[in-house]
Amino acid sequence: MALLSSPRPLPTHFSASTSTSLLVRRRPITACQVCTPKQPLHESTLNVAEGFAEDELWAAACLRVRSFYQFKPTTFGLQDHKMFLAEREFEAIKERVSGKRKGFGRVSCVNATVPLSQFSSLSFPADDLCASCKFTDNGEDRVVVGTLDLNQCVSLPDEIAGRRPEAIGADFARAYLSNVCVAKELHRNGLGHALVAKSKLVARDWGISDLYVHVAVDNEPAKQLYMKSGFVYESDEPAWQARFLDRPRRLLLWFGIPGVQL
Known part of the structure; x- marks a missing residue:
């Protein structure tokens, strides 16, 4: 795997207490936030593929910070704090994709990208x-x-x-989607x-038979997205666990990859 650029430097003046004071709240990492459409994209310029180069992984990390966090816009040092969060997510992506995260087999960062030049013609x-x-x-660019x-x-x-598959070797045949954002x-x-469609193709190439995703019970747009993509309900999170983790209760949705058998 080729990683092409050098990592961005971490801010040196942040402590844990400082960064927490700047943050309002992190949104659920498995949520897809949906709003009214702004401008249609040209499908011919859209590319959905696995990302490997450091520049692209860095851009993905920045999009996740932009999507999953809400900030106080007038907070002093806000840009430095965003850089700190992006660097932390960037290092986590690299660790997962390189196979260094304990408990994981393979991890792929799948990205949707468009040319920078396309934005010059958009109305927003x-x-x-x-x-x-x-x-x-x-x-x-x-x-x-x-x-x-x-x-x-x-x-x-x-x-x-998830409960499927139940056979020996389930750790090689089961996969989860996470950090989904647009x-x-x-x-x-x-x-x-x-x-989601691209992730199914990658999962099939890996020999994955059972694909899962978690979604908050009150996130109707995300549930609609996954169910239209073929996912079905399997189970839900106990209320006590959601309270303990201070987050909305989540559903677990399942999709069986066609043609893949253990």
């Missing part, structure tokens, strides 16, 4: 998205507009585990569906 401002989530691929992780493992930390400016453009 996207300067922050372009500045934060841009990378260069074969000499072309592109922007990560959607991302997710495909995780080959028995379970995700602090999440209810840039808020481009919701309702089919990007979430495209990301």
Whole structure:
């Protein structure tokens, strides 16, 4: 696996207490936030593929921070704090993708990207998205507009585990989707569906037979996305666990990969 650029430096003046004071709340990592459509994308310029280069993984990390956190816009040092969170997520992505995360088999970062030049013709401002989530691929500037992780493992930390398959070797045949997000400016453009569809193809290539995703019980748009993609209900999180983790209760949805058998 080729990693092409050097890591971005961590801010040196942040403590745990400082970073917590700047943060309002982290949104659920498995949620897909959906709003009214802003502008249609040109499908011919959209690329949905596994990301390996450091520049692209960095752009994906920035999109996740942008999507999963809410900030106080007037907070002093906000940009430095966003950089701190992006660097932390960037290092975590690299650790997972390189196979160094304990308890995981293979992990792929699947990204939806479009050319930077396409944004010049759109009718809404996207300067922050372009500045934060841009990378260069074969000499072309592109922007990560959607991302997710495909995780080959028995379970995700602090999440209810899937039951299928039940045979020996389930850790090699079961996978989970996580960190699913789409840039808020481009919701309702089919990007979430495209990301999930690509993850199914990658999972099939890995020999995955059973694919899972967690979703908050009150996140109707996300549930609709996954169910339209063929996922069905398997189980739900106990209320006590959700209270203990201070988050909305979650459902576990399952999809069987066609043609894959143990």
